Amino acid sequence: MKETKAWHMNGFIGIICIAILVAGALVSFLQQQIVITVLFVVIAVALASGITIVQPNQAKVLIFFGRYLGTIRDSGLFLTVPLTIRQKVSLRVRNFTSSKLKVNDVQGNPIEIAAVIVFRVIDSAKAIFDVDDYEQFVEIQSEAAIRHVATKYPYDTFTDDDEITLRGNADVISDVLAAELQERLKVAGVEVIEARLTHLAYSPEIASAMLQRQQAIAILAARKKIVEGAVSMAQMAIEQLDKEGILELDDERKANMVNNLMVAIVSERATQPVINTGSLY
Known part of the structure; x- marks a missing residue:
């Protein structure tokens, strides 16, 4: 099914024609x-059934005894097929x-995820005839995607590899999700x-463990x-x-100095200096 344009004309002209038919029917009735x-009344009623109003950013799909005639996309008052x-x-x-x-990510970790989908109907015929309820179809297919x-x-x-992740590559994931959705929703x-x-987090049952893991990796x-x-x-x-x-150090003294510098710099706590005041001899 593909959208086509339905026949329609200015609705005010249609109303004028209906008024003329009603006046003609009244004159004919007075003349017995x-x-x-009856002919004038039947035609006027038929034309009146073809009067329709289309709001802005809205479409009217015309069905004539089970047959799709087309779609009116223009906004305003129109006379169309009765x-x-x-x-x-x-x-x-x-x-x-x-x-x-x-859901579980590719590594099997349970996570919570949610998204917002921005969409619009571009083919009214597909939306009405190719799926049962296109709004419900969008919801179900969005969650599946x-x-x-x-x-x-x-x-x-947790490595230095340039791997795409849900948390670290939001723009890439959004593009992939949009492409996946478009493929699923084009039928509608x-x-x-x-x-x-809009939401991404570890499931509560593993959130604390994963936080500890992240903290350990950061440390x-x-x-x-x-x-x-x-x-x-030290070098x-x-x-x-x-x-x-300034000083001439042998290998043993260099090793001691390097050891002292490493301990002083790497230690989590402040080191206590030991002052060497010289030898007794």
Whole structure:
């Protein structure tokens, strides 16, 4: 099914024609011309059944005894095919916010996810005839697409790899979700304008454990940076002493100095200095 344009004309002209027919029927009745009177009345009633009003950003789908005649997209008062069923379809942009869905990500971690879908109808014939209820169809397919996308990616990554994650790549996930939805909803004549995640979190039963894991990884990453800095500082100190010729240290003394610097820099607590005042001999 594909949308086509239905025949329609200015509604005010139709009202004038109906008024002329009613006046003609009244004159014929006064002249006792019953057949002409009945004919005028029947035509006037038929034309009156074709008067319709279309609001802005709205469409009227015309059905004539089970046959699709076309769609009126223009707004205003119109005279169209008489004796037709006119079904209203909104062309406005609408939002659908999904409920919080509990799914497992690609790593099997239970998460909670929700999204908002911005859509509009672009083909009224598909929306009315190709699916039973296009609004309910949008809701069901949106939740199915959200579940499918959530199972394709991890919630978060704990490595340095450039892996796409639900938490760290929101724009990429939104594009993937929008493309998935568009593929599912095109059968209903619906265009997906935007799809965005509105809620993303670990399920309550594992949230505390995953938080501890994230904290441990953050501590390890910080330790790694501190150790790298400590090694660099120790190397710079030895090189500076050798360059300036201030002290001549053997390998054992260099090792002791490096050990002391590493302990002082890497330790979580403030170190207590020990002052060497010299030897008794």
